[in-house]
Amino acid sequence: MRDTRRARLVIGVLLAAALILITVDHRAANGTLLAPVRDVASSVFGRVEGATATVTGPITGFFKTISNAPGAERAITALRKENAQLKSDLDAQRLNRDRVMKLDRMLGLAGLGRYRIVPAQVVARRASPGFEDAVEIDIGTGDGVRTDMTVLSGEGLVGRVVHAGPSTSTVVLLTDPGLAAGARMEGGNELGVVNGLGEAGGNDNLIKFRMLDSSSPVQVGRRIVSFGSQGSAPYVPGVPIGVIERVDTTPGELTRTAYARPFADFSSIDVVGVVTEAPKRDPRDSVLPPVPKPPASRQAKPAERTPALRPPVAGPAETSQAETRTSDQQPAVAGPDVNTGQSEPPRSGHEPRGETRPAATPAPERAAPGQPGQEAVDQRRQDRGA
Amino acid sequence: MVRNLVAAALIVAALVLQVGLVNRVSPRIGPDLVLLVVLSLAALRGGAVPGAVIGFCGGLAYDLLPPSDHALGQWALVMCVLGYLAGRAGGQLPLLVVALCAVVAPGLASGIGALLGDPGVTWSVLRSAWPKVAVCNLLLAPVVLWVVRAVQPRRRARGSEFVTGYGRGTA
Structure with a gap:
């Protein structure tokens, strides 16, 4: 260019x-x-x-x-x-x-009841109908587990150790028909024996609670805790066991049979704890979970509750009542001692107390008074009718 | 030798699966894998004595398996008898024999439990539990039989003399 x-x-x-x-x-x-x-x-x-x-x-x-x-x-x-x-x-x-x-x-x-526990994981389970209901946990004698120790979960009693190996142990569950544990009704001294039902317990894994005194009243909805064995083996006292779901009324029988739904979920057991050291004193009912909140629609009727809110009676009176306890007495003393509830663990309670307790207990962790009391009253009527 | 080892491995696998999986997932209702494997092994092996030996060994292992709270030997007895029957009759129709034995087994085991005074064995429990377990076993029997047959080494190669040798050894 x-x-x-x-x-x-x-x-x-x-x-x-x-x-x-x-x-x-x-x-x-x-x-x-x-x-x-x-x-x-x-x-x-x-x-x-x-x-x-x-x-x-x-x-x-x-x-x-x-x-x-x-x-x-x-x-x-x-x-x-x-x-x-x-x-x-x-x-x-x-x-x-x-x-x-x-x-x-x-x-x-465990902290509530001052139990000393060793946590464990369930590794195997055997459930043959009628025979046995047992699990294997991943701790053994090396971790301080011995035969005849109580096993519990976050909800309540699970069973007891029947065999402690070096690194694993066998635990028989509460639902095993061969297992029997001493039990006590919450807030009272009525004793009984809890038996597993195994297959007969149905899908809810119900357990059988036989009251030693057939005249003592049993209501649906009351809770049972372990009574504790001598020397705390195999059962430590105060572990929540279950809620009574059904009562068999057979007049004339020496013992009275009720069926309870265990607190622990036996259809899926995962983490459990072995109680290696029992509490120094019986925790009584303090380990029980709070009473579930009643549905709003069935709220308390104030009229049902007022009689139960009378001031507590003194300790000695209570003792004498407990000693001379009969079923006839219960309406008369239905209310008075309700407020002694949580503050006095070593009191000698008796059933009228416990009977009205859910309706009136002022203790903060028993939120929701009312509806259980209503149920209890109804049940009492049924009981007496039967 | 290889067959025995394979059989032992199968039984061990069934034991572990039974307590580690089946019973943990559904404690209420479930098949009995150990029983099915033992019966299948006995039926496929053919011969009353090998069947009884397999049944006894499998049952004893089942009794010894850790979470156990029953008298030692209960299952050994049950499975020994059933293994004998399965081995004796299982030549032609192994599936039928295994299924029959699998249905009978829970009742037999419960019966022995009742004889020993096991508190859990009652008529009502038997009525409700036996059908459930039997149905589960029946459903799973073909599968287990198929697996056992597939896993077992072929015996075409050295055939019958091996079996008789085994029989002589254990008798």
Whole structure:
């Protein structure tokens, strides 16, 4: 190409323009002067660039994929592996959280009753109908477990150790028909024997509670706790056992039979604790869980509750009542001693107390008075009728 | 030798699965894997004596399996008898024999428990539990039989003399 005059002029002008632009843009510190120009350019070009990218994207992506294929394959495998790892970690954490919660509850219960426990995990279970219901736990004599120790879970009594090996132990569950434990009705001195029912307990794993005194009243909804054995073996006192669900009324029988739903969930036992040291003194009813809140629709009737709120009677009177207890006495003393509830663990309670207790106990953890009392009253009527 | 080892491995696997999985997942109702495996082994082995030996060993292992609270030998007795029957009759129709034995077994075991004065064995328990266990066993019997047959080494190669040798050894 030949340099004509015109060409030189054009080049000169263009160079000058470029220099001017440089100067102006450089001088105006933050590009205020040329900002609109830039904006226009960027909006136009940006759009075009975007459009181009959408068209060419797959093509470049394709070539990139091909060129990166070996590495990508490896990356995908690695990511998949990592993903699986993370997923399993997450599952494990979820499981752990469940176990931690159970452990926490159990430690809470053990603390309430001042039991010293060794936590354990159930590793195997054998449940042959009619024969036995036993689990294997992952601690043994090395951890301080001995034969005939009480086993509990966060909810209540689970069973007892029948065989302690070096690193595992066999625990017979409360639902085993061969197991019998001394039990006491909450807030009273009525004693009885709890027996497993095994297969006959149905899906709720009901257990049988035989009252030694057939004249003592039993109501649906009352709780039973372990009475404790001599020397606290095999059963320590005060462990919650269950809630009475059904009462068999057979007049003329020496013992009275009730069926209770255990607190512990026997269909899925996971974390348990072996009581290695019994509490110094009987925790009585203090380990029982709070009374469940009644549904709002069946709230308390004030009239039913007022008689129960009379002031407590003194200790000696209570004792004499307990000694001369008959079923006839119960309406007469139905109310008076309710308030002695939690504050006096070693009192000698008797059944009228416990009978009205859910209706009137002022203790804070027994939230929700009312509805259980209503039930108790109804049940009492049934009892007397029968 | 290999067959015996395989049989032992199968029984051990069934034991562990039974207490570690089946009974933990559903304690109320579930098949008896150990029983089915032992019966299948006895029926497929063919022959009364090997069947009885397999049954006795399997039953004894079942009795010894850790969470246990019954008299040792209860299952050994039951499975010895059933293994004998299965081995004797299982030549032609192993599935039928295994199914029959699997239905009978829970009742037999409970009967022995009742003889020993087990407090849990009553008529009502038997009435409610036996059908459930029997149905579970029946449902699982073909599967277990198929697995046992698939896992067992072929005996075509050295055939009958191996069996008789085994029989002579254990008799």
